[in-house]
Amino acid sequence: MIKIEHLVKNYGSNCAVDDISFEVGKGEIVGLLGPNGAGKSTTMNILTGYLSSTSGSVSVAGLNVLDNPIEAKKHIGYLPEQPPLYLDMTVEEYLIFNYNLKGCKLNRTKHLEEICEVVKIKDVYKRVIKNLSKGYRQRVGIAQALIGSPEVIIFDEPTVGLDPKQIIEVRNLLRNLGRDHTVILSTHILQEVQAVCDRIVIINKGKIVADEKTENITRAVENNRRFNVKICGPQKEVLAMLRSKPGIVYAEVLAQRDGDAYSYLIESEVGIDIRKSLFYTLAEKKWPLVGMEAMGMSLEDIFIAIVDQTSPKARYERKTKSRTRGGEAEREIAKTLVEDAGKSHGGSALFGDDTEAK
Amino acid sequence: MFAIFKKELRSYFINAIGYVFVGAFLVAAALMCCYTTLGSQSYSTSSYFTMLIFSFIILIPLLTMKLFAEEKKLRTEQLLMTAPVSVWGMVMGKFFAAFTLFCGTVLVSCINFFPLYSYARAERAGQEYSELHVGPVTAQIFASVIGIILIGAAFIALGLFISSLTENQLAAAVITVSIIFVMLILDVVNQYIDVYAIRFVISWVCLMSRFANFSNGILDYSAILYYLSISGVFLLLTVRVYDKRRWG
Incomplete structure (x- = not known):
């Protein structure tokens, strides 16, 4: 048309x-x-x-x-x-x-x-x-x-x-x-x-x-690998467990605290749904899981990732800025997510030819 | 094109501007007619028409100032430019709307001549036969009205062009007023210039110089062609302004 x-x-x-x-x-x-x-x-x-x-x-x-x-x-x-x-x-x-x-x-x-x-x-x-x-x-x-x-x-x-x-x-x-x-x-x-x-x-x-x-x-966006989990239990041990658990590539403690429950940010490996096995592991250890929230990847994140890609300078500035807020990881993840989505759909134009960025 | 014509003509009467134009024109014409004919006990209409042309300095910009300037300001020109209408259609639609209102008013103002004719009849009534023509010369009036309409068309085309250059109505009006003023004044100044070459060039630029034949009752084809060409040139320039904007 x-x-x-x-x-x-x-x-x-x-x-x-x-x-x-x-x-x-x-x-x-x-x-x-x-x-x-x-x-x-x-x-x-x-x-x-x-x-x-x-x-x-x-x-x-x-x-x-x-x-x-x-x-x-x-x-x-x-x-x-x-x-x-x-x-x-x-x-x-x-x-x-x-x-x-x-x-x-x-x-x-x-x-x-x-x-x-x-x-x-x-x-x-x-x-x-x-x-x-x-x-x-x-x-x-x-x-x-x-x-x-x-x-x-x-x-x-x-x-x-x-x-x-x-x-x-x-x-x-x-x-x-x-x-x-x-x-x-x-x-x-x-x-x-x-x-x-x-x-x-x-x-x-x-x-x-x-x-x-x-x-x-x-x-x-839905192909989400990041979760905000709230677990009751000793913070150090829980973190150690999360870090050593197969299928989880990244874990950190977030600042929020809800009673004796701490919040953790975890990121799973590509293609693995970590939720069920995490639940059973925690149940075994008797550390109640009181909350699990998918870290919503808004289109904004993808959008910013894509747009920033085309202007390395802006991206650099953004990175240094977001580092102070601890948001750098999010951006990186956003980018990989888009890349993954692109790969699974036959080499998309999403990250087509950005020679500039390299 | 007809849709734009209709819309413009309507908008003259939605806004006060149409009424202001018609009112001011008719009042000015009536006063001038009284002053130049009845007031000075003459049947000659030539000075009436000359004065009328000078009133165009103010009257014509009233008609033309908003035609494109307002569209640009309201961003409605985007509507016209993306509608299935050519740029010529758009420009001509607007031109004819202003021209129609102008022509209509000029024709209505012709009632000013009725008192002259009735006076002439009263004057003739006492005499059996006179060698002298008593009363206004119809041919002169007829030719002058045609001349006035042609000059008006040229000024409207000029105003339309100026209006397409700016988005400020006031600026459009002021520029149009000054250009028409200069054009008319040049004709007066021209009489005092000795150098033939300069006089010749100026007589081409100022529109008044060709009007003399009309006021003598002669339909001068070269003058008609001249006025039509001037209108055509300014309409063409207006079209070019829009083409240029599109291609710029």
Whole structure:
């Protein structure tokens, strides 16, 4: 549906997008993920024909956006970062204007009614946009993108500035849209893409750092080897036991203390589920296990690991900083986890070619 | 393109600006007409039209200042640029919206001539036959209105271009006012320049110089072509501004 090939965009000497290529199939929901200034918005602006590319080609529904802009744009609904609203129009006028602008052929009253139903703006339909709250404005922006029922829908940070309830609503909406439309959304919130997207493309400094199915990244997260365990018993002996136990590669005492129970951080070997055998060992020794918590590896950790990988200096700084907080181990583990996940799925692009980092 | 045309025309009347323009134009035109014809007991409309053109210094920027500047400020141009409309369509839609409002107002202001005709009829009523033509010359009025509309189109295109350069409406208005002012003033200054070459060049730049034929009732094709070309050039420049932004 969407095909981006070797896309490059320079602003003067500043390279915003550097040789990006990816494809999006019909009915796929793809999340573009990256820190601020990574080139997400630029990529989307080129995709929608707002900007031109320096080199490379972009085609939507088989039509090249540069050669055949008007036809290609008919297949795209776009919500820019800041919803493009005419503040002095009512919602109705605004949607009718967009309907005319896009030369939509569907039955107007019925089509607009359906869209209002979907994005839930019926109760503000007759109100002036100026007087609407941010959440409603965002929804009117989304409604605008849906007019004409385009095959490709592109959202640039659709949930920015919404309250948590609205965020959930928008995410549900996006997921529903994904049933009959191809959706691309950009965000810097990992949970969002995790919740909504089939596929995640991570961009940093204009380059694609990762292009993975969401499950793979989620699996990397679930493939957890680190636990925070709380054990009642003499601290030194417990630690010695943990360190000597086969299957555990790393153990340390954490500062927390709960009565006579101490917390320990343990890390198991790859591919071994340490939980059961640990339970039996402890039972034998009569050291009650009062808590075991998987150290949630958030996508943030993976994300930071991946992004830092591409800039050795930032990573070095981060390391020295995190050392003081004792977080270095976490970062390292995050990296290995991603690597493992990548290996088990046939040499992924996650850690593709980062010659820079070496 | 039609959607943009309609939207712009509507927005003139949602905001006060459309009413301000129409009101100010009609009041100014009526006062000038009174002063130049009835007040000075003359049927000649040429000084009325000249004064009217000078009022465009203030009136035209009112129409054009917001056309692109506001879109840029509200980031709504992104909507237009990503819609299935060409840049030409967008620019022409906006141009014609301003032009339509302008033309409409100019045509409405033609009621100012009715008193002249009725006075002329009253004056003629006493006389059986006169060798002199009594009353306003319809051909002059007709040609002048066409000339005024063409000059207005050129100024609107100029204002549109200035508006596309900035996102500050006030800056757009101030720049447009000064350029139109300089263009009109140059024509006055031009009469005092002795060097033919300079005079020739200036007469090409300032739009007023071609108006004389119209006010004499002559539809000068070269002048019509001149005004249309000036409008075309500024519209083309506006389109180029947007192309440049896309490619920049």
